[in-house]
Ligand SMILES: Nc1ncnc2c1ncn2[C@@H]1O[C@H](COP(=O)(O)OP(=O)(O)OP(=O)(O)O)[C@@H](O)[C@H]1O
């Protein structure tokens with residue numbers, strides 16, 4: 001019997017493996033498309049060259065100047081020359097590239113970069129180094145959009161998303177690789193060719209190789225070419241702020257992103273000078289640079305998997321604040337090994353912030369606004385990085401070198417250290433600002449919240465204070481069993497001597513009943529989604545004012561069948577209106593009243609809807625995808641605040657569900673109210689004259 005079971009399982013595994021192979025054969029990975037693979041190799045080489053170039057050019061700029069201030073200024077100038085063209089000239093270069101042959105454009109841009117980089121050590125002057133940096137950056141402005149336009153024609157539309165992910169990997173994964181190559185080159189150079197010239201020759205060779213790969217691209221699609229349109233970075237920032245900045249989450253994201261970038265930017269900006277002061281040379285510089293990017297990669301991977309159940313909004317602010325503390329240590333501990341480790345930690349904190357920020361956008365921004373939001377964040381990253389990378393070395397130069405002596409102990413405190421501390425202060429203030437803006441668990445102390453997430457036992461706030469009752473909401477899709485379970489809970493609580501008010505939304509007041517009729521009548525047509533959302537919120541405002549608050553004020557347990565979460569799930573996720581905005585409207589409508597506990601009865605819509613015999617109302621008759629989105633919405637809301645929810649599988653037996661609910665409610669019950677108040681205990685539904 002057991003053996004049979006085992007063989008059966010082994011067979012299933014074999015069948016699955018076979019199915020996987022078949023799927024892979026029918027659905028090959030994007031790198032199996034030969035032309036795309038070559039383009040991807042060219043992109044990896046070109047990105048490697050870009051990162052190597054900035055390391056080699058800044059290192060050589062330092063060598064071509066003397067004195068702490070002059071060297072800092074030279075490095076700052078190279079970084080500005082490297083970044084500014086992208087900020088200002090992107091749309092112009094895109095418009096020119098639009099008219100040119102894509103493959104030829106890329107090859108010529110690579111060959112031009114090869115020539116420019118070879119010329120820099122030969123000429124050996126700072127002025128030409130800066131001019132060559134600007135021209136090299138301009139070549140990238142033609143190369144990148146031409147590559148993007150080619151890419152979209154090399155893979156089937158269904159694979160574009162995967163192709164985009166590979167492209168991102170090549171573009172950013174090449175940064176730590178460049179740091180390793182740079183550090184190794186520096187070690188070799190110490191033996192054969194002192195100085196930073198060798199790194200520049202290696203960079204030039206990488207671009208030459210990229211040109212060869214580009215020229216080897218064959219079988220490019222004929223016919224209509226994909227359009228190239230490069231949006232202006234300052235324009236995207238200004239436009240994006242108008243809508244991203246209007247909600248607290250948006251403002252928090254922007255403020256926090258600025259802080260995380262300030263932290264990483266100052267390290268990259270002053271790394272060369274700081275490492276020199278610690279006796280590290282080019283190899284040390286490459287290592288610090290690589291550590292920041294390797295840490296960031298790790299943080300991006302770790303972010304979504306970290307502290308499951310902990311508020312993402314809190315995590316975002318915390319990650320930025322942690323970056324600030326790491327930066328303080330990096331500024332004060334003047335030891336190269338420690339600085340490398342701290343650089344990796346800093347990158348990891350920024351990576352966690354980046355991944356969490358992305359998760360927040362996915363979760364809280366309406367689907368059709370997401371591309372605009374992502375474009376805005378990317379543009380913001382560019383602008384802030386240019387500013388920080390430009391200003392940091394200049395500020396370090398202006399601060400100069402200082403030394404404090406206490407007895408025989410000498411402590412050097414250079415401009416680089418000062419700038420790192422300034423960066424830390426900016427990151428700390430912005431991190432705290434983002435945390436405050438976005439905090440969605442104000443009532444819960446952070447330490448308990450963190451402890452709960454770390455131990456996997458979410459923190460449940462203590463029972464409400466005596467002068468206020470208990471507020472419990474039942475939420476879930478159609479036919480989940482909310483009415484059934486709320487009645488059973490009310491009966492159980494009354495049996496235990498509690499003053500209980502059962503109520504529901506919409507329609508617990510006279511005004512609410514009219515609104516319910518409008519909202520659920522199938523004759524109501526052409527009701528705009530926003531109007532629908534506001535009508536539900538209006539019903540709620542009346543409900544809270546006339547039923548819920550008075551009952552809570554007298555110390556009753558109020559059980560409502562649907563509340564704010566229904567608005568967020570149905571109108572936010574179902575109708576795809578901005579969830580954060582609906583939340584704000586509800587905050588206002590209810591004067592901030594939130595349930596002490598929300599019981600989410602989770603059921604597949606097909607099962608819940610089948611539980612009814614009566615004809616479907618206006619909302620129930622929405623298509624299956626709508627109800628699927630609503631279900632996902634409820635679950636996302638519960639995941640974001642697990643301490644406030646009890647999520648139950650509502651396809652289980654009724655009695656099992658009831659027991660789970662009683663167990664949880666028991667933990668938060670206040671003392672029963674005196675029997676004298678029971679004469680005002682209402683029954684379901686609570687319809688008032690209001
Ligand atoms: N766990 C369960 N298993 C099977 N049937 C159930 C279960 N819970 C409730 N039902 C039945 O499903 C139907 C709908 O239940 P109920 O009215 O409580 O759901 P609801 O969530 O309040 O629905 P609505 O979407 O109208 O608010 C009722 O006939 C009820 O008896």
Ligand SMILES: Cc1cn([C@H]2C[C@H](O)[C@@H](COP(=O)(O)O)O2)c(=O)[nH]c1=O
Nearest residue numbers: 505506536562563566567570571619620
């Ligand atoms: C509160 C609230 C409700 N809805 C929807 C959900 C249901 O389809 C109906 C209410 O019917 P029920 O039988 O009383 O469950 O209204 C909504 O879309 N938005 C809301 O805020």
